[in-house]
Amino acid sequence: MKVNVAQVRRNENGIAHFDLEEDFSAYESELNGLSFAAPVRVQLQVTNLGKSLLVLGKVQTKFKTQCGCCLDDIIYPLELSYEDEWVYGGMAMAEEEQSESAFIFEKDEIEINERIFEQIVLALPMRFICSPECQGLCPVCGVNRNHTSCECVLEQTDPRLAALAQWSKRD
Numbered sequence: 497m498k499v500n501v502a503q504v505r506r507n508e509n510g511i512a513h514f515d516l517e518e519d520f521s522a523y524e525s526e527l528n529g530l531s532f533a534a535p536v537r538v539q540l541q542v543t544n545l546g547k548s549l550l551v552l553g554k555v556q557t558k559f560k561t562q563c564g565c566c567l568d569d570i571i572y573p574l575e576l577s578y579e580d581e582w583v584y585g586g587m588a589m590a591e592e593e594q595s596e597s598a599f600i601f602e603k604d605e606i607e608i609n610e611r612i613f614e615q616i617v618l619a620l621p622m623r624f625i626c627s628p629e630c631q632g633l634c635p636v637c638g639v640n641r642n643h644t645s646c647e648c649v650l651e652q653t654d655p656r657l658a659a660l661a662q663w664s665k666r667d
């Protein structure tokens with residue numbers, strides 16, 4: 497997706513808004529088994545601060561994945577906000593003034609897909625869970641305990657409780 501900053505860049509204190517949408521499935525190979533269930537929507541507010549452009553962005557999309565606990569298929573909606581600093585390569589800027597994370601652009605039309613994908617990766621959780629109440633799989637028989645109940649008795653695995661069990665058997 498491309499953002500054209502021609503106008504806002506030449507207009508001191510100018511503000512521009514963009515509402516963009518694009519299919520990001522080309523990035524799925526970098527996502528460890530996650531796939532997009534919706535296009536990526538990006539809303540941006542770009543403000544000309546003189547030496548740089550301040551970008552406030554909102555990113556929305558949905559992923560198709562599995563619950564890490566019960567393995568059910570789930571749709572995971574992702575929504576994130578971010579702030580970015582875009583600096584035109586031609587703006588004469590002292591090294592020390594330039595923040596390390598600044599995004600340097602050379603042309604008025606800026607391709608932002610890579611920049612947006614970075615934000616998405618940062619915002620993804622380590623593990624997806626279908627709900628905070630997910631009961632997971634029974635470690636004995638493997639049924640999904642959200643859908644089925646089973647009669648399995650779990651072995652005590654906590655060594656302190658195992659010692660207690662040994663001790664109470666002595667009577």
Ligand SMILES: [Zn+2]
Nearest residue numbers: 563566626630
């Ligand atoms: Zn689950």
Ligand SMILES: [Zn+2]
Nearest residue numbers: 634637646648
């Ligand atoms: Zn079971």
